[in-house]
Each structure stands twice: as C-alpha cells, then as structure tokens.
C-alpha cells in the first residue's frame with residue numbers, strides 16, 4: 001500500500017509585523033482594544049508593493065524543500081491553494097515552478113477553496129500520491145489578501161494578513177495522512193465573497209472582500225466541529241489521541257469555541273492568529289510550520305488540521321506526523 005507523509009514544512013511572512021496601533025496611525029477608525037477583544041489579532045504582515053503570491057510561495061517552498069532534504073527537481077506535482085493569484089492566468093503554481101527552477105515538466109495547478117484551500121490541496125495531493133502516479137508533491141497555501149481588502153471597511157480590513165506555508169508530501173510505506181474530509185455548500189456564497197471579475201478590460205462588480213461576520217462566525221464554529229468528528233470517527237481515532245489541533249486561523253474566539261466543542265484543551269491548539277491575522281489558505285500551513293519549528297509538534301504525533309472559508313467550503317485532515 002502507498003501512503004503519503006509530510007516530509008518537510010516551510011513558511012514565509014513578508015516584512016515587519018503591522019500592529020493594530022499601526023493601522024490606527026494609518027487612519028483606520030478602530031482600536032487595539034476592539035480588534036484584540038473581538039478577534040485576538042494583534043498584528044499581521046502585509047506584502048510590500050510589487051511582491052506577489054508566487055514570491056511568498058517561493059520562499060516558503062524553499063524552506064519546506066530544505067526541511068524535507070530534497071531538491072526542487074525531486075518534486076513531481078505542485079498544488080498551490082490561493083484566492084489571490086498573481087494573474088488570471090497562468091496559474092500561480094506554474095509561476096512558482098519557474099521561480100523554483102523546476103524544469104522537469106511536473107504537473108502544476110492552483111486550487112481555489114479560499115480559507116479551506118490548504119486542507120483541500122493537501123487532500124488532493126494525497127490522492128495523487130496514493131494512486132501511485134506521483135511521488136513527491138509540493139503543497140502550498142499562499143496569499144496576498146491585503147490586495148483584495150477595502151481599507152475603508154474597518155469591519156474586514158483589520159482581520160487579514162499576507163503569508164505563505166508549504167509542505168513536501170511524499171510517498172511512504174507507512175500512513176501519514178490517516179483520513180480527510182472535504183465539503184462545500186455554495187448556497188452560502190454571499191456571506192463571504194469578492195463579488196467581482198474582469199471583463200473587456202474593466203473590473204465588473206466589486207473587487208473587494210465582503211463579509212457578514214456574524215453569519216460566518218456561526219457557520220465556521222458549527223462545521224469545524226462536525227468535520228472534525230467525521231474525520232476522527234472515520235479513522236477510528238479518539239479526540240483524546242489528537243496531540244495538536246491546527247484550525248484555520250480567523251479569530252481566536254472561533255478557535256476556542258471549536259476546541260471547546262471538541263473537548264480539546266486550549267494548550268493543544270496551535271494558534272497564530274494573534275501574530276498573523278487571517279492569512280486565508282496560508283493560515284494552516286503557517287501554523288503547522290511554526291509548531292514544528294518551535295518544537296511543540298514532534299514526529300509520531302497526531303495532528304488534526306481544519307479549514308473553513310468562502311464558498312462555503314470546509315474540511316479536515318488527520319495526520320500522523
């Protein structure tokens with residue numbers, strides 16, 4: 001039997017942290033007290049002008065390749081989860097392939113599931129590896145969400161940040177991904193969307209992120225609980241056997257409510273939202289890489305990754321790291 005295991009991880013955050021007070025100084029009508037109280041966010045990173053998603057993805061990928069002990073040419077599949085691609089086309093994955101100097105002609109494509117993107121991408125790459133068609137995949141979540149924020153809308157612009165996380169997923173004789181589940185319900189698309197497009201050289205509709213925060217909050221807490229139970233039950237693993245819960249990092253209150261519903265203590269949750277804000281598809285691999293590099297996550301442990309985002313989409317993956 002062929003399985004897929006995480007061989008190495010990497011991440012990248014652009015520039016210096018931008019604090020809540022920095023946002024106030026830039027003229028946004030908000031306060032550190034409001035943002036921390038409602039979301040737990042204290043800072044975020046914002047990509048400088050000219051830096052695009054594939055640039056963030058490149059650095060995160062190089063760190064993941066080093067951690068996995070492999071060369072760029074060893075990669076035979078690239079999947080990039082992003083909602084903020086460099087271009088309409090070609091895909092950010094092909095641009096990343098070029099920036100990494102991968103010339104072996106490997107398959108490369110983007111995957112769009114907003115904040116669930118990384119969990120979707122990991123699950124898709126796992127299927128390629130388990131089928132035997134591919135041996136070593138680079139799976140990336142990378143975003144420049146700052147480019148799709150309406151900086152005059154204080155209800156959304158304070159919540160998001162830019163960043164990238166990457167994983168090298170490789171074929172293995174031993175199980176690495178123990179189970180996963182992906183879901184979507186498109187009927188909820190109006191509560192979190194960027195309802196715009198480009199046609200005839202013009203932006204059609206609205207090119208900024210729009211959100212009904214309270215509706216998203218309730219939906220996220222419900223589905224993150226449901227999908228976690230689903231994946232654990234399918235794998236025959238008890239919640240007490242999960243070493244680390246690594247949920248999408250949108251709001252500390254969502255993370256805490258999800259952990260409480262599952263019966264996971266707060267000290268088993270990897271939380272980066274205070275320092276990174278919500279980096280959409282990058283949030284889960286960023287948190288994963290941080291937990292590995294600071295020594296909390298150890299080989300042999302069980303990790304439960306979860307994502308929820310626009311679409312609506314949601315999913316979870318149980319990993320034997």
Ligand code: UT7
Pocket residue numbers: 029030031034035038039115154155156158192211212213214216217220250251254278280308309310
């Ligand atoms: O990846 C998924 C992405 N999104 C999420 O996970 C977001 C989920 N939702 C949330 O995290 C919360 O709903 C928010 C943090 C977005 C908002 O918290 P809330 O408790 O739902 O606040 P609200 O939208 O009901 O707004 C409450 C008040 C309003 O003032 P009034 O009408 O009560 O006078 C807002 O105008 O807070 C005001 N407000 C702000 N005040 C200071 C909204 N944004 C801000 C702000 N600073 N940045």
